[in-house]
Amino acid sequence: MLIVALPLLGLVIRTPWSRVLDILTGETATVALRLSLVVATLAAAISLVTGFPLAWVLARSSFRGKTLVRALVVLPLVMPPVVAGVGLLAAFGRRGVVGSWLFDWFGLQVTFTLGAAVLAATFVSFPLAVLALEAGLRGLDDRLEDAAATLGASRWYVLRRVTFPLMAPQIAAALVLSWARALGEFGATITFAGNLQGRTQTLPLAVFERLQTDPEAAFALSMLLIGVAFTVIVALRGRFLR
Amino acid sequence: MTAATSLSVDVTVRRDDFEVSASFEASAGETVALLGPNGSGKSTLVSSIAGLHPPTDGRIVLDGVTLDGNGRSMPPEERPIGVVFQDLLLFPHLSAVENVAFPLRARGIAKADARERAMRFLERLGLTPRAQARPTELSGGEAQRVALARALVAEPTLLLLDEPLSALDVGARVRIRDLIREEMARFPGVRVLVTHDPVEASTLADRLVLLEDGQVTQVGTPDEVRNTPRSRYAADLVGVNAFQGALELLDDGAGRISTKQGDVVVTWPDEDLGDRVIGLLRPTDVTISLEPPAGSARNVFEGVVTSIAIDGDRARIRIATNPPLVAELTHGSVERLGVRPGRAVWASFKAVEVQLVPQ
Numbered sequence: 001m002l003i004v005a006l007p008l009l010g011l012v013i014r015t016p017w018s019r020v021l022d023i024l025t026g027e028t029a030t031v032a033l034r035l036s037l038v039v040a041t042l043a044a045a046i047s048l049v050t051g052f053p054l055a056w057v058l059a060r061s062s063f064r065g066k067t068l069v070r071a072l073v074v075l076p077l078v079m080p081p082v083v084a085g086v087g088l089l090a091a092f093g094r095r096g097v098v099g100s101w102l103f104d105w106f107g108l109q110v111t112f113t114l115g116a117a118v119l120a121a122t123f124v125s126f127p128l129a130v131l132a133l134e135a136g137l138r139g140l141d142d143r144l145e146d147a148a149a150t151l152g153a154s155r156w157y158v159l160r161r162v163t164f165p166l167m168a169p170q171i172a173a174a175l176v177l178s179w180a181r182a183l184g185e186f187g188a189t190i191t192f193a194g195n196l197q198g199r200t201q202t203l204p205l206a207v208f209e210r211l212q213t214d215p216e217a218a219f220a221l222s223m224l225l226i227g228v229a230f231t232v233i234v235a236l237r238g239r240f241l242r
Numbered sequence: 243m244t245a246a247t248s249l250s251v252d253v254t255v256r257r258d259d260f261e262v263s264a265s266f267e268a269s270a271g272e273t274v275a276l277l278g279p280n281g282s283g284k285s286t287l288v289s290s291i292a293g294l295h296p297p298t299d300g301r302i303v304l305d306g307v308t309l310d311g312n313g314r315s316m317p318p319e320e321r322p323i324g325v326v327f328q329d330l331l332l333f334p335h336l337s338a339v340e341n342v343a344f345p346l347r348a349r350g351i352a353k354a355d356a357r358e359r360a361m362r363f364l365e366r367l368g369l370t371p372r373a374q375a376r377p378t379e380l381s382g383g384e385a386q387r388v389a390l391a392r393a394l395v396a397e398p399t400l401l402l403l404d405e406p407l408s409a410l411d412v413g414a415r416v417r418i419r420d421l422i423r424e425e426m427a428r429f430p431g432v433r434v435l436v437t438h439d440p441v442e443a444s445t446l447a448d449r450l451v452l453l454e455d456g457q458v459t460q461v462g463t464p465d466e467v468r469n470t471p472r473s474r475y476a477a478d479l480v481g482v483n484a485f486q487g488a489l490e491l492l493d494d495g496a497g498r499i500s501t502k503q504g505d506v507v508v509t510w511p512d513e514d515l516g517d518r519v520i521g522l523l524r525p526t527d528v529t530i531s532l533e534p535p536a537g538s539a540r541n542v543f544e545g546v547v548t549s550i551a552i553d554g555d556r557a558r559i560r561i562a563t564n565p566p567l568v569a570e571l572t573h574g575s576v577e578r579l580g581v582r583p584g585r586a587v588w589a590s591f592k593a594v595e596v597q598l599v600p601q
Contacts, residue, residue: 147331149318150292152396153348161344165335 008226015223016216023220031198032206033224036183039114039202043121043182044175047129051174055133060142077127084123085191092119092192116193117200121185125178132177136170137163173236180232184225249400249432253300253310255283255290262286262456265300268449270399273426273433275447277440279475283456284436285328288404291434292325293318304432305399319348321400324393328405330385332377338388339364339373345396363391367421383414390425399431406435407442416516416600422446440482441520441599444468452476469560470551477558483528483568485521485596496540496593504564507540508596515600525558527595528569531588532579539590543567547585550576557581561589 016023023029058070076084092099092110102108110116140163148158164171186204193200195209203225210218252265262283268274276284289295291302293309293316301311304323309316324345332341339360346356364373367387377385386406393401406422407415423446426433437443443450444464452460452467452475460472468484471477487501489508497510499521508521529535535542545563557576559569567589571581581587 141331143327144331144333146289146292146294146318147325147327148333148344148348150294150321150323150325151345151348151392152319153344154319157348161347162333166333 011219011222011226014216015219019216020220020223023217024224026217028197028206028210029203029217029221029224032201032203032221035114035117035198035201036203039117039121040179040183042118043125043185044129044179046118046122047126047178047182048133048171048175051126051129051178052133055130055137058130059134059137073127073130075127076124081124081185081187081189082191085120085188088116088120088123088188088192092116111192112194112196112200114199117189117202120188120192121182121202124185124188125181128181129174129178132170132174133167136167136174139170140166176232176235180229183228248305249291249434250301250303251287251291253287253290253297253302255286255295255297257286257295260286260456262290262453264451264453264458266451266458266461268432268434270431272449273435273447274449274451275435275437275443276451276453277437277443277447278453279438281455282438282453284438284453285404287453288325288402288434288436291400292323292402293321322398323400323402324396324398325402326386326389326393326404326406328408330377330389330409332380332385332388332392334377337374337376338369338380338384341377341388342391342395345392349396360391360395363395364388367391367425381414382410383418386410386414386418387421390422394425394429401426401429401431401433402436403434404436405438407437407439412513412515412600419446441484441522444484445520471558474553477525477553477570481525481558481568483523483525483565485523485565487519488517489515489519489598497598499596501565503566504543506565506596507593508598509594511598515598519598519600521596521598523567523591523596525568525570527591528567529590530559530561530569530571530575530579530581531590534588535590537590538592540593541596542588542590544586544588547581547583547587549583550581561587563589 054073058066089096089111091097094100094103094109094111099110102110110119144166145158145162148162153161184204186208189200189202190205195201195205203221207218207221210221248267248269250267255262260283264287266274276287278284286295290297296315297310302309303311309321333344336344339357342360342363343356346359347353361373364370367390369384369387372380372384377388380388403422407419410418419442426446435443435447447464449461449463450467451458452473454473454475460467460476467476468481471481485499485501485506487499490498490500491510492498495510497508499506499508499519506521529539543563545561547559548562549560551558552573555573557571557573559571559581561567561569569589
């Protein structure tokens with residue numbers, strides 16, 4: 001308990017409360033905050049949309065190698081984020097497996113762009129979305145979907161009017177969890193997307209940089225992130241987390 | 243809907259290790275009951291007809307359209323079938339009226355229009371005040387009516403009712419059974435009722451299809467099955483003595499059912515079953531003797547044996563008493579008593595052996 005409480009207490013004490021407003025409305029903070037919101041929202045949206053079919057397969061079908069697929073899905077959760085960043089570089093970097101091809105054919109460079117930051121955030125938040133959605137699908141009485149089909153509902157209509165509404169809490173949980181995870185992402189982002197202010201410098205990266213130049217500002221920005229995390233916990237209370 | 247509407251089922255369905263083979267037909271305006279014990283394959287067959295579990299072999303033809311067969315299976319959403327599921331499966335996130343409007347909305351009917359039609363249906367079933375209620379706020383009987391309305395609102399040509407009364411308490415059961423009977427009578431297509439309850443089957447269906455262990459063992463009218471049951475199950479469940487009539491209180495606190503063919507003394511029920519009841523008596527509870535019985539049985543009748551059917555070591559004896567009775571004895575007892583067709587015997591049973599159900 002102390003291990004959790006002391007750093008929080010330290011932050012509260014060390015935060016320059018008189019300067020907080022100035023720091024948080026300063027250019028570095030607002031730019032980083034806006035970028036963070038964009039990156040996290042895009043990453044959560046992508047995780048949700050691409051995670052749903054995967055969650056569906058994991059929850060509803062059985063096939064050889066399903067355990068392996070599930071292990072792969074969960075891997076980014078336990079993998080050090082910096083390793084994730086290195087992996088993304090190996091795949092999408094200028095000389096990466098896919099990256100070199102993208103660059104040669106389309107002149108596209110992924111690294112050090114907003115896209116890279118989104119990709120890094122998606123990589124780490126995707127498992128949370130899949131796990132929450134899978135739990136939602138498992139908790140659903142799939143005979144309600146059968147009933148809907150006998151009532152003349154097409155697959156898409158069943159999904160829209162029965163499946164999604166019934167798993168709304170888990171969809172919300174998936175969105176909030178992956179969004180929060182994406183918002184806090186540091187290691188993969190700094191490795192793969194770099195730390196370019198206004199392009200890839202998200203809030204956690206800004207905190208890290210400020211710590212070396214203006215520790216008080218770092219404390220203030222950290223408080224902001226804690227505030228966001230706290231809000232997420234309150235929002236999820238009684239739903240996904242019990 | 244034309245008079246040619248009919249359902250023809252001749253399928254084999256496999257589910258896990260269990261295989262159901264069934265063949266039966268039903269025509270428009272007719273109610274066919276699939277009657278069988280739990281685990282006999284009734285639900286599997288229902289899923290199959292509804293298109294949720296395609297048969298491994300055989301054909302299902304409705305109204306001249308092949309639903310299953312030739313290696314193809316029409317998806318459930320394209321079948322003109324309304325299903326009332328055993329546990330109803332109302333959508334918990336939708337109100338009663340939204341549940342009923344669902345099949346119409348799914349078929350692309352505009353919201354206002356679908357809602358109006360759903361409201362009309364709810365009105366017919368006396369549910370107008372409950373239109374906005376969620377399924378969890380409805381009583382068992384109300385939920386059952388919503389499920390019925392939802393199955394009927396899109397005007398299917400086949401109505402499938404899976405154990406429609408099993409989830410209800412005794413009081414609601416009578417009301418809902420009357421309502422189902424009424425709705426089925428108005429429904430012009432084919433009616434298929436799935437049940438394990440012989441009383442429900444006999445009172446609601448024109449024809450019974452007996453299903454045991456994945457096989458059809460008998461098809462016939464309730465009377466035919468009652469008179470000549472072809473299996474142990476048919477004899478045990480359908481071959482019961484049923485006394486149908488008005489229930490009155492006797493001076494000594496017992497009850498009496500007045501049937502058209504004679505009276506039967508029963509114990510007065512603890513709960514209110516209404517004025518008209520059905521008394522059920524197992525043939526094994528009827529005692530046969532050659533002399534007037536000396537025991538305490540309240541129901542004693544004299545009559546002539548009309549037939550004896552031997553099934554293994556058991557014999558089913560029909561006696562022309564008022565009301566007529568079926569008794570079941572062991573083969574040995576029949577021999578020992580010298581019971582044979584044409585012989586006058588005494589049949590007796592205790593009032594307490596008669597089980598009462600509301601009519």
